[in-house]
Amino acid sequence: TPISFDTWPWLYWGEVKPQHTALFLEGEAISWQRLVSDISNIPILPKPKSRYVAILSQNDYQTLLVILAAWQQGLKTLLINPAFSPALQKEVLEKAGIEMVIDPRVVFPSSEWPQSNVMPFDTQDILTLVLTSGSTGTPKAVTHNANAHLASASGLFSLLPFSESDCWLLSLPLFHVSGLAIIWRWLQRGAALKIADTKGDALRSALEGVTHASLVPMQLQRLLQGERPASLTSVLLGGAVIPQALVDEAEAKGIGCWCGYGMTEMASTITAKRADGCFSVGRPLPHRELMFSSLGEIMVKGDTLSSGYLIGGMLEPLSDGWFATKDKGEWVEGELRILGRLDNMFICGGENVQPESIERVLSGFEGIEQLFILPVADDKWGQVPVALVMGNVNQGNFLAYAKSLLPPHQVPKAAYSIPKHLLDGGIKISRRALADWLANEK
Ligand code: 4YB
Structure with missing residues (x-):
């Protein structure tokens, strides 16, 4: 007691x-x-x-x-x-x-x-x-x-x-x-x-x-x-x-x-x-x-x-x-x-996409230390998922792996390496900082 x-x-x-x-x-x-x-x-x-x-x-x-x-x-x-x-x-x-x-x-x-x-x-x-x-x-x-x-x-x-x-x-x-x-x-x-x-x-x-x-x-x-x-x-x-x-x-x-x-x-x-x-x-x-x-x-x-x-x-x-x-x-x-997070969800071609559920499926891929899925604007689908990856990853194999496991609207359209400085900030990675980087500097 x-x-x-x-x-x-x-x-x-x-x-x-x-x-x-x-x-x-x-x-x-x-x-x-x-x-x-x-x-x-x-x-x-x-x-x-x-x-x-x-x-x-x-x-x-x-x-x-x-x-x-x-x-x-x-x-x-x-x-x-x-x-x-x-x-x-x-x-x-x-x-x-x-x-x-x-x-x-x-x-x-x-x-x-x-x-x-x-x-x-x-x-x-x-x-x-x-x-x-x-x-x-x-x-x-x-x-x-x-x-x-x-x-x-x-x-x-x-x-x-x-x-x-x-x-x-x-x-x-x-x-x-x-x-x-x-x-x-x-x-x-x-x-x-x-x-x-x-x-x-x-x-x-x-x-x-x-x-x-x-x-x-x-x-x-x-x-x-x-x-x-x-x-x-x-x-x-x-x-x-x-x-x-x-x-x-x-x-x-x-x-x-x-x-x-x-x-x-x-x-x-x-x-x-x-x-x-x-x-x-x-x-x-x-x-x-x-x-x-x-x-x-x-x-x-x-x-x-x-x-x-x-x-x-x-x-x-x-x-x-x-x-x-x-x-x-x-x-x-x-x-x-x-x-x-409800506020991380986005819509791709009319389908709800929860980034975390894609991250869970793909983070087991060889060499991945950290993986984030973010939306980017797309003329045809509204928004599409892209992957931000930290680790030693073969991008072509990674995207093929994603295709083999996920329905089309959840498959990342591209994968980018995350610069290390985005990860060593606080105790949590800010999706907003990742999105800013994606929009401006990738
Ligand atoms: C999660 C999550 C999870 C939080 N899966 N999303 O003493 C502890 O409990 C402790 C021990 C080790 C490390 C952290 C802690 C915490 O307190 C964490 C508390 C925290 O992160 N608070 S927060 O206000 O900054 O963020 C809360 C949000 O973090 C939640 O609303 C979730 O979105 C997310 N989160 N645990 C997935 N296990």
């Missing part, structure tokens, strides 16, 4: 087991007691009337301290990608109505500072904001309270064991819901968190001593190119289509894989299962419910659902009841299969 906290979880663990390790940094272990004391050495942060502040967040200890200090000082935080251009940062903050930005690199901890009051821990109060990664328009700030994050964590633990002696690597950005969820699992369990550089090939050494990691499929793919990290027992996958061949290979190498489907509005994972050779993302975890609309759209609700978006400093509640995800899905033997 999950612990229900009557104070900030780090203060609870600081009392219950002060000498136990809370964090592993590169070359250093931090106890819960030390963590609590480091948080209290963060100076009193600026407190706008609205209590909303933005924090430029890197995955480092200093940023974590500023976030936890902000929370216990009564602030509500929007973690933002420090790589945002000034223009995008301004646009996002104006939309949400947030005036204050904190850069943790210029917050100097000291035991000399007057200490801020510790606010009561009210799990129903809005505490966090996470930006949506929608493909159109300015990202929106999704609100959550601590109750939603703790419910998210404890529901996951009923499927994926995470014990007090385990260690979860902060393997995804804090400003994305997948990274923030790692913080709440760590706090819920009172286990250890490791913070290290995880970019590119650094991920392998970051995994030393780690039992648990959250990975997007591309990270796992890269990891499988070398030795299996010895301590790693459990990987939670999500964020994008999880290629079955990738999961099978990881499982064969002794890495336990859990396939998840999650989203920002639901405080990360919604459904998940232990990999079992069958392509699906399992069943809804405790504290979440899921159904389909009459159009096959996935609808979700539960304790983990956001209460709304922050717009112009005001809470814009989600419409009552079920939240429409814009994802299409179906049940296969009681488990959820994601069919693709």
